[in-house]
Amino acid sequence: MSTTPPAPKVANPGPLGLLGFGMTTVLLNLHNANIIGLSIVIVAMGLALGGAAQLVAGITELRLGNTFAGTAFTAYGFFWWSLVLIWANPFQGGKIVAADGTAVGYYLLLWGIFTLFMFFGTLTHNRITQIVFGSLAALFFLLAAGDFTGNKSITVFAGYLGIFCGLSAMYSAVGQIVHEEHKKKFFPLI
Secondary structure, eight states: OOOOOOOOOOOOOHHHHHHHHHHHHHHHHHHHTTSSOOOHHHHHHIIIIIIIIHHHHHHHHHHTTOHHHHHHHHHHHHHHHHHHHHHHOTTTTTTOOOOOHHHHHHHHHHHHHHHHHHHHHGGGSOHHHHHHHHHHHHHHHHHHHHHHHOOHHHHHHHHHHHHHHHHHHHHHHHHHHHHHHHTSOSSOOO
């Protein structure tokens, strides 16, 4: 008599995706808030943790049947990779010109619209997830406005909102990890 071995337990990929998103968002928005300059530190974090880690988390979420988290992590992972490509513009010298403020404004506006739709999906989730997506949508819209108008004050204000957004995602990630490890709630996710 043959029995099928039980399927191995798959860990929750959400905290990895949230840390990838949160830590990279904080770092980039320290730049937007004029606290640090744009450097290889932000680019490397965008490629590795913001991009690759979120893609791993997103693909795992999709394999587990979680459409919302899978779509979010995968999309935002590719956001980070596309943003790094925009900054690096590896196609210079050809017919593809560097992005100007208007082009980047539309890029950020589209991400804001996508994020607003995703925020509506969070209305069945816990409060911290709603805070992350609500503040992220506002962040994208403010950054777009800053690029469309060239008003650096809007971008600096958005940077502080982005720091809050990223820290909120990190809080959610750590809360989930600690809850699972201790089998009780230390950090309320409401």
